[in-house]
Amino acid sequence: MHDGLPPIAFLGAGQMAEAFVRGLLRAELVGAGSVWVSDIRAGRAEQLGRELGVNPARTNLEGVAHAELILVSVKPQDVP
Incomplete structure (x- = not known):
């Protein structure tokens, strides 16, 4: 069920x-193709893409463009 x-x-x-994504996928609340991830660290989004089958986004804007629900999962000191 992915609806x-x-x-x-x-x-x-x-x-x-990563914990949220794994939980959502395990519970079948969303399909991997409907999840986009972006990160400030080079290669981290691609790593999750390879491991979990989610979509790596090169930028936050790219991820947001594909989503209806946006979760900000950064440390407070990393927010401008």
Whole structure:
């Protein structure tokens, strides 16, 4: 079942975002193709893409463009 949640973008692909994504996929609340992740660290979004089958976004804007639900998962000091 993949009709539970709309397409989601995670801005930040650290441990917190990874845990959320894994939980959502495990519970089948969303399909991997409907999840976009972006991160400030080069390669982190691509890593989650390879491991979990989600879509890596090169920028936050790219991820947001594909999503209806946006989750900001960054540390407070990283927010401008």
